[in-house]
Amino acid sequence: xxxxxxxxxxxxxxxxxxxxxxxxxxxxxxxxxxxxxxxxxxxxxxxxxxxxxxxxxxxxxxxxxxxxxxxxxxxxxxxxxx
Amino acid sequence: xxxxxxxxxxxxxxxxxxxxxxxxxxxxxxxxxxxxxxxxxxxxxxxxxxxxxxxxxxxxxxxxxxxxxxxxxxxxxxxxxx
Amino acid sequence: xxxxxxxxxxxxxxxxxxxxxxxxxxxxxxxxxxxxxxxxxxxxxxxxxxxxxxxxxxxxxxxxxxxxxxxxxxxxxxxxxxxxxxxxxxxxxxxxxxxxxxxxxxxxxxxxxxxxxxxxxxxxxxxxxxxxxxxxxxxxxxxxxxxxxxx
Amino acid sequence: xxxxxxxxxxxxxxxxxxxxxxxxxxxxxxxxxxxxxxxxxxxxxxxxxxxxxxxxxxxxxxxxxxxxxxxxxxxxxxxxxxxxxxxxxxxxxxxxxxxxxxxxxxxxxxxxxxxxxxxxxxxxxxxxxxxxxxxxxxxxxxxxxxxxxxx
Numbered sequence: 001x002x003x004x005x006x007x008x009x010x011x012x013x014x015x016x017x018x019x020x021x022x023x024x025x026x027x028x029x030x031x032x033x034x035x036x037x038x039x040x041x042x043x044x045x046x047x048x049x050x051x052x053x054x055x056x057x058x059x060x061x062x063x064x065x066x067x068x069x070x071x072x073x074x075x076x077x078x079x080x081x082x
Numbered sequence: 083x084x085x086x087x088x089x090x091x092x093x094x095x096x097x098x099x100x101x102x103x104x105x106x107x108x109x110x111x112x113x114x115x116x117x118x119x120x121x122x123x124x125x126x127x128x129x130x131x132x133x134x135x136x137x138x139x140x141x142x143x144x145x146x147x148x149x150x151x152x153x154x155x156x157x158x159x160x161x162x163x164x
Numbered sequence: 165x166x167x168x169x170x171x172x173x174x175x176x177x178x179x180x181x182x183x184x185x186x187x188x189x190x191x192x193x194x195x196x197x198x199x200x201x202x203x204x205x206x207x208x209x210x211x212x213x214x215x216x217x218x219x220x221x222x223x224x225x226x227x228x229x230x231x232x233x234x235x236x237x238x239x240x241x242x243x244x245x246x247x248x249x250x251x252x253x254x255x256x257x258x259x260x261x262x263x264x265x266x267x268x269x270x271x272x273x274x275x276x277x278x279x280x281x282x283x284x285x286x287x288x289x290x291x292x293x294x295x296x297x298x299x300x301x302x303x304x305x306x307x308x309x310x311x312x313x314x315x
Numbered sequence: 316x317x318x319x320x321x322x323x324x325x326x327x328x329x330x331x332x333x334x335x336x337x338x339x340x341x342x343x344x345x346x347x348x349x350x351x352x353x354x355x356x357x358x359x360x361x362x363x364x365x366x367x368x369x370x371x372x373x374x375x376x377x378x379x380x381x382x383x384x385x386x387x388x389x390x391x392x393x394x395x396x397x398x399x400x401x402x403x404x405x406x407x408x409x410x411x412x413x414x415x416x417x418x419x420x421x422x423x424x425x426x427x428x429x430x431x432x433x434x435x436x437x438x439x440x441x442x443x444x445x446x447x448x449x450x451x452x453x454x455x456x457x458x459x460x461x462x463x464x465x466x
Binding site: 175176177178179180181184185186187188189190191192193194195196197198199200201202203251252254263265266268269272273276307 | 337339343344347349353419423458
Protein backbone atom coordinates (compact mmCIF):
# COMPACT_ATOMS: atom_id res chain seq x y z
CA UNK A 1 0.00 0.00 0.00
CA UNK A 2 1.46 3.29 -1.09
CA UNK A 3 0.09 6.82 -1.33
CA UNK A 4 0.49 8.19 -4.83
CA UNK A 5 0.13 11.95 -5.35
CA UNK A 6 -0.17 14.03 -8.50
CA UNK A 7 0.44 17.76 -8.90
CA UNK A 8 -0.17 20.46 -11.51
CA UNK A 9 -0.97 19.13 -15.00
CA UNK A 10 -0.24 15.56 -13.94
CA UNK A 11 -3.04 15.90 -11.40
CA UNK A 12 -5.32 17.42 -14.05
CA UNK A 13 -4.66 14.69 -16.63
CA UNK A 14 -5.14 11.87 -14.18
CA UNK A 15 -8.09 13.64 -12.63
CA UNK A 16 -7.32 13.20 -8.98
CA UNK A 17 -4.78 14.58 -6.51
CA UNK A 18 -3.95 11.39 -4.64
CA UNK A 19 -4.86 7.76 -4.32
CA UNK A 20 -3.79 4.72 -2.38
CA UNK A 21 -2.31 2.04 -4.61
CA UNK A 22 -1.85 -1.66 -4.00
CA UNK A 23 1.43 -2.48 -5.72
CA UNK A 24 4.23 -5.01 -5.97
CA UNK A 25 6.51 -2.53 -7.76
CA UNK A 26 10.03 -2.36 -6.34
CA UNK A 27 11.05 0.83 -8.16
CA UNK A 28 9.36 4.06 -9.23
CA UNK A 29 9.68 2.99 -12.87
CA UNK A 30 7.81 -0.27 -12.16
CA UNK A 31 5.06 1.69 -10.40
CA UNK A 32 4.78 3.97 -13.45
CA UNK A 33 4.38 0.90 -15.72
CA UNK A 34 1.62 -0.47 -13.47
CA UNK A 35 -0.18 2.90 -13.52
CA UNK A 36 0.14 3.27 -17.30
CA UNK A 37 -1.42 -0.17 -17.78
CA UNK A 38 -4.50 0.89 -15.81
CA UNK A 39 -6.22 3.43 -18.01
CA UNK A 40 -5.67 5.77 -20.95
CA UNK A 41 -5.48 8.89 -18.73
CA UNK A 42 -2.53 7.37 -16.82
CA UNK A 43 -0.84 6.34 -20.07
CA UNK A 44 -1.26 9.92 -21.30
CA UNK A 45 0.08 11.51 -18.12
CA UNK A 46 3.13 9.26 -18.07
CA UNK A 47 3.75 9.16 -21.84
CA UNK A 48 6.89 11.31 -21.66
CA UNK A 49 8.66 10.58 -18.42
CA UNK A 50 11.47 13.05 -19.19
CA UNK A 51 8.87 15.84 -18.65
CA UNK A 52 8.16 14.57 -15.14
CA UNK A 53 9.79 14.68 -11.74
CA UNK A 54 9.25 12.27 -8.87
CA UNK A 55 9.56 12.48 -5.10
CA UNK A 56 9.62 9.48 -2.77
CA UNK A 57 8.65 10.29 0.80
CA UNK A 58 8.96 14.01 -0.04
CA UNK A 59 12.51 13.79 -1.37
CA UNK A 60 13.24 14.40 -5.05
CA UNK A 61 14.67 11.28 -6.64
CA UNK A 62 15.01 9.38 -9.94
CA UNK A 63 12.65 7.01 -11.68
CA UNK A 64 14.93 4.06 -10.91
CA UNK A 65 14.74 4.75 -7.16
CA UNK A 66 13.65 1.77 -5.01
CA UNK A 67 10.24 1.80 -3.35
CA UNK A 68 11.17 -0.39 -0.39
CA UNK A 69 9.51 1.04 2.73
CA UNK A 70 8.26 4.08 0.79
CA UNK A 71 4.95 5.45 2.03
CA UNK A 72 4.39 8.30 -0.40
CA UNK A 73 5.28 8.78 -4.06
CA UNK A 74 4.52 12.02 -5.90
CA UNK A 75 4.60 12.79 -9.64
CA UNK A 76 4.70 16.31 -11.04
CA UNK A 77 6.14 18.52 -13.79
CA UNK A 78 9.36 20.49 -13.26
CA UNK A 79 8.82 22.97 -10.46
CA UNK A 80 8.26 26.67 -11.03
CA UNK A 81 8.68 28.29 -7.64
CA UNK A 82 10.20 31.62 -6.72
CA UNK B 83 43.19 80.24 -9.23
CA UNK B 84 41.92 76.82 -8.36
CA UNK B 85 39.84 75.42 -5.48
CA UNK B 86 41.70 72.62 -3.73
CA UNK B 87 39.74 70.31 -1.41
CA UNK B 88 40.87 67.72 1.09
CA UNK B 89 38.83 64.90 2.59
CA UNK B 90 39.15 62.36 5.43
CA UNK B 91 42.69 61.98 6.81
CA UNK B 92 44.14 64.20 4.07
CA UNK B 93 41.95 67.00 5.40
CA UNK B 94 43.02 66.21 8.96
CA UNK B 95 46.75 66.20 8.15
CA UNK B 96 46.64 69.40 6.18
CA UNK B 97 44.32 70.95 8.72
CA UNK B 98 41.72 72.49 6.45
CA UNK B 99 38.94 71.28 4.15
CA UNK B 100 39.51 73.60 1.20
CA UNK B 101 41.56 76.53 0.03
CA UNK B 102 41.99 78.63 -3.06
CA UNK B 103 45.40 78.20 -4.61
CA UNK B 104 47.26 80.45 -7.04
CA UNK B 105 49.12 78.05 -9.29
CA UNK B 106 50.91 77.68 -12.60
CA UNK B 107 50.78 73.87 -12.46
CA UNK B 108 49.58 72.25 -15.68
CA UNK B 109 48.99 68.78 -14.20
CA UNK B 110 47.76 67.38 -10.88
CA UNK B 111 51.26 66.05 -10.19
CA UNK B 112 52.76 69.51 -10.60
CA UNK B 113 50.16 70.95 -8.23
CA UNK B 114 51.08 68.26 -5.68
CA UNK B 115 54.77 69.25 -5.95
CA UNK B 116 53.89 72.90 -5.38
CA UNK B 117 51.80 72.02 -2.30
CA UNK B 118 54.50 69.71 -0.87
CA UNK B 119 57.04 72.54 -1.15
CA UNK B 120 54.85 74.79 0.97
CA UNK B 121 54.94 73.26 4.44
CA UNK B 122 55.73 70.06 6.30
CA UNK B 123 52.05 69.17 6.78
CA UNK B 124 51.51 69.17 3.01
CA UNK B 125 54.71 67.14 2.48
CA UNK B 126 53.39 64.62 5.04
CA UNK B 127 49.92 64.38 3.53
CA UNK B 128 51.32 63.83 0.02
CA UNK B 129 54.32 61.67 1.00
CA UNK B 130 52.81 58.49 -0.47
CA UNK B 131 50.76 59.41 -3.49
CA UNK B 132 49.81 55.78 -4.15
CA UNK B 133 47.64 55.98 -1.00
CA UNK B 134 45.72 58.91 -2.46
CA UNK B 135 43.02 59.50 -5.02
CA UNK B 136 42.30 62.67 -6.94
CA UNK B 137 39.23 64.20 -8.58
CA UNK B 138 39.34 67.11 -11.03
CA UNK B 139 36.04 68.97 -11.30
CA UNK B 140 34.35 66.13 -9.41
CA UNK B 141 35.54 63.37 -11.74
CA UNK B 142 38.00 60.73 -10.53
CA UNK B 143 41.20 60.94 -12.51
CA UNK B 144 44.97 60.25 -12.40
CA UNK B 145 47.81 62.33 -11.03
CA UNK B 146 49.08 63.03 -14.53
CA UNK B 147 45.74 64.58 -15.54
CA UNK B 148 45.95 68.12 -17.01
CA UNK B 149 44.63 71.06 -15.01
CA UNK B 150 43.71 73.26 -17.97
CA UNK B 151 40.39 74.95 -17.24
CA UNK B 152 39.98 72.94 -13.99
CA UNK B 153 38.13 74.83 -11.28
CA UNK B 154 38.22 72.27 -8.48
CA UNK B 155 40.76 69.62 -7.48
CA UNK B 156 40.13 67.25 -4.56
CA UNK B 157 42.55 64.92 -2.78
CA UNK B 158 41.42 62.06 -0.57
CA UNK B 159 42.18 58.48 0.49
CA UNK B 160 40.53 55.50 -1.27
CA UNK B 161 36.79 55.72 -0.78
CA UNK B 162 34.91 53.56 1.70
CA UNK B 163 31.26 53.98 0.82
CA UNK B 164 28.47 51.45 0.87
CA UNK C 165 16.08 30.72 10.19
CA UNK C 166 12.49 31.65 9.47
CA UNK C 167 10.60 29.72 6.79
CA UNK C 168 6.95 30.33 6.05
CA UNK C 169 4.71 28.76 3.41
CA UNK C 170 1.37 30.52 3.51
CA UNK C 171 -1.72 31.38 1.52
CA UNK C 172 -2.17 34.91 2.82
CA UNK C 173 -0.25 38.04 1.83
CA UNK C 174 2.77 39.40 3.68
CA UNK C 175 4.18 42.93 4.00
CA UNK C 176 7.66 42.87 2.49
CA UNK C 177 8.69 46.20 4.04
CA UNK C 178 7.69 45.19 7.56
CA UNK C 179 9.35 41.81 7.08
CA UNK C 180 12.58 43.47 5.96
CA UNK C 181 12.55 45.87 8.92
CA UNK C 182 11.96 43.05 11.39
CA UNK C 183 14.60 40.87 9.78
CA UNK C 184 17.32 43.56 9.82
CA UNK C 185 16.61 44.78 13.34
CA UNK C 186 18.75 44.19 16.41
CA UNK C 187 21.69 42.41 14.78
CA UNK C 188 24.88 44.08 16.02
CA UNK C 189 27.13 41.73 14.02
CA UNK C 190 25.34 42.23 10.70
CA UNK C 191 26.59 44.77 8.17
CA UNK C 192 24.70 43.56 5.11
CA UNK C 193 21.10 42.56 4.42
CA UNK C 194 19.95 41.45 0.97
CA UNK C 195 16.32 40.87 0.07
CA UNK C 196 14.60 39.52 -3.01
CA UNK C 197 10.91 39.90 -3.70
CA UNK C 198 9.09 38.05 -6.47
CA UNK C 199 5.95 39.71 -7.83
CA UNK C 200 3.16 38.61 -10.15
CA UNK C 201 3.75 40.45 -13.41
CA UNK C 202 0.95 41.82 -15.54
CA UNK C 203 2.17 41.71 -19.10
CA UNK C 204 0.22 43.13 -21.99
CA UNK C 205 -1.14 42.14 -24.49
CA UNK C 206 -2.51 39.16 -22.57
CA UNK C 207 -3.60 40.49 -19.21
CA UNK C 208 -3.59 37.83 -16.54
CA UNK C 209 -6.67 37.63 -14.34
CA UNK C 210 -4.88 35.77 -11.65
CA UNK C 211 -2.18 33.25 -10.85
CA UNK C 212 -2.78 29.97 -9.05
CA UNK C 213 0.15 28.51 -7.15
CA UNK C 214 -0.09 24.85 -6.24
CA UNK C 215 2.33 23.30 -3.79
CA UNK C 216 3.08 20.02 -2.06
CA UNK C 217 2.30 20.57 1.63
CA UNK C 218 4.94 19.03 3.83
CA UNK C 219 7.51 18.55 1.11
CA UNK C 220 7.56 22.31 0.44
CA UNK C 221 8.67 23.17 3.96
CA UNK C 222 11.20 20.31 3.95
CA UNK C 223 12.69 21.33 0.61
CA UNK C 224 13.01 25.00 1.60
CA UNK C 225 14.55 24.08 4.95
CA UNK C 226 17.12 21.88 3.21
CA UNK C 227 17.99 24.69 0.79
CA UNK C 228 18.30 27.24 3.61
CA UNK C 229 20.49 24.91 5.68
CA UNK C 230 22.74 24.38 2.69
CA UNK C 231 23.05 28.17 2.28
CA UNK C 232 24.02 28.49 5.95
CA UNK C 233 26.73 25.88 5.48
CA UNK C 234 28.15 27.52 2.38
CA UNK C 235 28.20 31.13 3.57
CA UNK C 236 28.62 32.98 6.82
CA UNK C 237 25.04 34.02 7.52
CA UNK C 238 23.52 35.50 10.65
CA UNK C 239 20.02 34.61 9.47
CA UNK C 240 17.82 33.54 6.55
CA UNK C 241 14.19 34.38 5.85
CA UNK C 242 12.01 32.67 3.23
CA UNK C 243 8.30 33.42 2.76
CA UNK C 244 6.47 31.76 -0.14
CA UNK C 245 2.77 32.01 -0.88
CA UNK C 246 0.43 29.57 -2.58
CA UNK C 247 -3.18 29.78 -3.77
CA UNK C 248 -4.69 32.58 -5.82
CA UNK C 249 -2.61 35.70 -6.46
CA UNK C 250 -3.35 38.80 -8.50
CA UNK C 251 -1.06 40.92 -10.71
CA UNK C 252 1.21 43.07 -8.56
CA UNK C 253 0.93 40.73 -5.56
CA UNK C 254 4.10 39.59 -3.84
CA UNK C 255 4.62 35.87 -4.47
CA UNK C 256 7.57 35.34 -2.19
CA UNK C 257 10.55 36.90 -0.54
CA UNK C 258 13.98 35.83 0.58
CA UNK C 259 16.29 37.78 2.89
CA UNK C 260 19.83 37.06 4.06
CA UNK C 261 21.88 38.78 6.77
CA UNK C 262 25.65 38.62 7.00
CA UNK C 263 28.71 40.54 8.16
CA UNK C 264 29.77 40.96 4.56
CA UNK C 265 27.85 41.84 1.43
CA UNK C 266 29.39 39.14 -0.76
CA UNK C 267 27.99 36.37 1.47
CA UNK C 268 24.56 37.99 1.72
CA UNK C 269 24.31 38.40 -2.07
CA UNK C 270 25.61 34.94 -2.96
CA UNK C 271 23.32 33.22 -0.45
CA UNK C 272 20.24 35.13 -1.67
CA UNK C 273 20.96 34.21 -5.30
CA UNK C 274 21.61 30.59 -4.34
CA UNK C 275 18.31 30.44 -2.42
CA UNK C 276 16.42 31.92 -5.37
CA UNK C 277 17.98 29.57 -7.91
CA UNK C 278 17.07 26.54 -5.80
CA UNK C 279 13.59 27.75 -4.91
CA UNK C 280 12.86 28.24 -8.63
CA UNK C 281 13.61 24.67 -9.61
CA UNK C 282 13.74 22.54 -6.46
CA UNK C 283 10.91 23.68 -4.21
CA UNK C 284 7.60 21.98 -5.11
CA UNK C 285 5.56 24.92 -6.38
CA UNK C 286 3.73 25.08 -9.70
CA UNK C 287 2.35 28.28 -11.19
CA UNK C 288 -0.70 28.53 -13.42
CA UNK C 289 -1.62 31.71 -15.26
CA UNK C 290 -5.30 32.35 -15.80
CA UNK C 291 -6.08 34.81 -18.61
CA UNK C 292 -9.70 35.26 -19.60
CA UNK C 293 -11.06 31.79 -20.42
CA UNK C 294 -7.64 30.28 -20.74
CA UNK C 295 -5.39 28.79 -18.09
CA UNK C 296 -1.86 27.61 -18.61
CA UNK C 297 0.78 26.05 -16.42
CA UNK C 298 3.98 28.06 -16.44
CA UNK C 299 6.71 25.98 -18.09
CA UNK C 300 10.03 25.56 -16.34
CA UNK C 301 12.81 27.42 -18.15
CA UNK C 302 16.02 25.78 -19.28
CA UNK C 303 17.89 28.83 -18.02
CA UNK C 304 16.54 28.25 -14.51
CA UNK C 305 17.81 24.68 -14.52
CA UNK C 306 21.13 25.90 -15.94
CA UNK C 307 21.40 28.53 -13.19
CA UNK C 308 21.90 25.71 -10.68
CA UNK C 309 25.15 24.66 -12.36
CA UNK C 310 27.11 27.55 -10.95
CA UNK C 311 26.53 26.28 -7.40
CA UNK C 312 27.75 22.78 -8.14
CA UNK C 313 31.16 22.23 -6.59
CA UNK C 314 33.80 21.38 -9.16
CA UNK C 315 36.51 19.05 -7.96
CA UNK D 316 15.97 56.53 -10.93
CA UNK D 317 15.91 57.89 -7.39
CA UNK D 318 19.20 58.94 -5.78
CA UNK D 319 19.35 60.51 -2.36
CA UNK D 320 22.37 61.59 -0.32
CA UNK D 321 21.17 62.68 3.08
CA UNK D 322 22.15 63.14 6.71
CA UNK D 323 18.91 61.91 8.26
CA UNK D 324 17.73 58.35 8.68
CA UNK D 325 15.45 56.52 6.25
CA UNK D 326 12.99 53.66 6.74
CA UNK D 327 14.23 50.77 4.60
CA UNK D 328 10.94 48.84 4.81
CA UNK D 329 8.83 51.78 3.68
CA UNK D 330 11.33 52.56 0.94
CA UNK D 331 11.18 48.97 -0.31
CA UNK D 332 7.37 48.98 -0.30
CA UNK D 333 7.22 52.26 -2.21
CA UNK D 334 9.88 51.12 -4.68
CA UNK D 335 8.18 47.80 -5.48
CA UNK D 336 4.66 49.21 -5.74
CA UNK D 337 2.66 49.70 -8.92
CA UNK D 338 5.05 48.16 -11.42
CA UNK D 339 3.06 45.72 -13.57
CA UNK D 340 6.10 44.77 -15.67
CA UNK D 341 8.36 43.98 -12.72
CA UNK D 342 8.77 40.43 -11.45
CA UNK D 343 11.88 40.86 -9.33
CA UNK D 344 13.01 43.40 -6.76
CA UNK D 345 16.38 43.12 -5.01
CA UNK D 346 17.42 45.32 -2.12
CA UNK D 347 20.66 45.72 -0.22
CA UNK D 348 20.91 47.48 3.13
CA UNK D 349 24.22 48.40 4.77
CA UNK D 350 24.20 48.70 8.55
CA UNK D 351 26.68 50.02 11.12
CA UNK D 352 28.07 46.93 12.85
CA UNK D 353 28.84 46.82 16.54
CA UNK D 354 31.68 44.39 16.99
CA UNK D 355 33.01 43.33 20.37
CA UNK D 356 35.57 43.60 21.94
CA UNK D 357 35.93 47.19 20.78
CA UNK D 358 32.45 48.68 20.90
CA UNK D 359 32.06 51.59 18.53
CA UNK D 360 30.47 54.70 19.96
CA UNK D 361 29.57 56.02 16.58
CA UNK D 362 30.56 56.25 12.95
CA UNK D 363 31.24 59.49 11.09
CA UNK D 364 30.70 59.46 7.36
CA UNK D 365 32.31 62.27 5.39
CA UNK D 366 31.40 62.88 1.77
CA UNK D 367 32.13 65.24 -1.09
CA UNK D 368 28.91 67.19 -1.71
CA UNK D 369 28.19 67.54 -5.39
CA UNK D 370 30.60 64.87 -6.53
CA UNK D 371 28.76 62.24 -4.47
CA UNK D 372 25.50 62.74 -6.34
CA UNK D 373 27.32 62.87 -9.68
CA UNK D 374 29.29 59.70 -9.00
CA UNK D 375 26.20 57.76 -7.87
CA UNK D 376 24.19 58.98 -10.86
CA UNK D 377 26.95 57.85 -13.22
CA UNK D 378 27.06 54.43 -11.56
CA UNK D 379 23.27 54.05 -11.70
CA UNK D 380 23.15 55.09 -15.36
CA UNK D 381 25.82 52.55 -16.17
CA UNK D 382 23.76 49.87 -14.41
CA UNK D 383 20.72 50.83 -16.48
CA UNK D 384 22.75 50.49 -19.65
CA UNK D 385 24.12 47.09 -18.71
CA UNK D 386 20.94 45.45 -17.50
CA UNK D 387 17.24 45.63 -18.22
CA UNK D 388 16.02 47.59 -15.20
CA UNK D 389 12.65 49.18 -14.57
CA UNK D 390 14.09 51.36 -11.80
CA UNK D 391 17.01 51.96 -9.46
CA UNK D 392 17.01 53.41 -5.93
CA UNK D 393 20.10 54.54 -4.01
CA UNK D 394 19.97 56.19 -0.60
CA UNK D 395 23.25 56.94 1.20
CA UNK D 396 23.64 58.75 4.50
CA UNK D 397 26.50 60.88 5.80
CA UNK D 398 27.24 62.43 9.18
CA UNK D 399 27.07 60.68 12.54
CA UNK D 400 25.60 57.18 12.70
CA UNK D 401 25.23 54.79 15.60
CA UNK D 402 25.63 50.98 15.73
CA UNK D 403 22.62 49.31 14.15
CA UNK D 404 21.76 52.35 12.02
CA UNK D 405 21.17 51.88 8.33
CA UNK D 406 24.00 53.51 6.36
CA UNK D 407 22.60 53.09 2.90
CA UNK D 408 20.35 51.06 0.68
CA UNK D 409 20.18 50.08 -2.95
CA UNK D 410 17.18 48.58 -4.73
CA UNK D 411 16.74 47.35 -8.29
CA UNK D 412 13.58 46.34 -10.14
CA UNK D 413 13.51 44.18 -13.25
CA UNK D 414 11.44 41.66 -15.14
CA UNK D 415 13.97 38.97 -14.33
CA UNK D 416 15.84 38.14 -11.15
CA UNK D 417 19.25 37.73 -12.78
CA UNK D 418 19.26 41.37 -13.93
CA UNK D 419 18.01 42.67 -10.59
CA UNK D 420 20.69 40.74 -8.67
CA UNK D 421 23.57 41.59 -11.00
CA UNK D 422 22.70 45.29 -11.06
CA UNK D 423 22.41 45.48 -7.26
CA UNK D 424 25.82 43.83 -6.81
CA UNK D 425 27.35 46.08 -9.44
CA UNK D 426 25.94 49.18 -7.73
CA UNK D 427 27.28 48.04 -4.36
CA UNK D 428 30.74 47.24 -5.70
CA UNK D 429 31.01 50.67 -7.30
CA UNK D 430 29.52 52.56 -4.37
CA UNK D 431 32.08 50.92 -2.08
CA UNK D 432 35.12 52.11 -4.00
CA UNK D 433 34.01 54.85 -6.40
CA UNK D 434 31.52 57.04 -4.54
CA UNK D 435 33.27 59.70 -2.43
CA UNK D 436 32.40 58.59 1.09
CA UNK D 437 34.86 58.02 3.92
CA UNK D 438 34.00 56.24 7.14
CA UNK D 439 35.56 56.92 10.52
CA UNK D 440 34.97 54.67 13.51
CA UNK D 441 34.96 56.33 16.91
CA UNK D 442 35.58 53.94 19.81
CA UNK D 443 36.05 55.47 23.25
CA UNK D 444 38.90 58.01 22.98
CA UNK D 445 40.08 56.62 19.69
CA UNK D 446 38.98 57.43 16.17
CA UNK D 447 40.14 55.65 13.07
CA UNK D 448 39.45 56.02 9.37
CA UNK D 449 38.20 52.77 7.87
CA UNK D 450 40.80 51.51 5.41
CA UNK D 451 39.72 50.52 1.92
CA UNK D 452 39.99 46.77 1.39
CA UNK D 453 41.93 45.19 -1.45
CA UNK D 454 39.03 42.80 -1.93
CA UNK D 455 36.68 45.71 -2.56
CA UNK D 456 38.94 47.06 -5.29
CA UNK D 457 39.30 43.52 -6.69
CA UNK D 458 35.50 43.13 -6.73
CA UNK D 459 35.35 45.75 -9.50
CA UNK D 460 37.34 43.53 -11.86
CA UNK D 461 34.43 41.23 -12.53
CA UNK D 462 32.49 44.09 -14.14
CA UNK D 463 35.28 45.07 -16.50
CA UNK D 464 34.48 43.97 -20.02
CA UNK D 465 37.10 41.61 -21.42
CA UNK D 466 37.71 41.95 -25.09
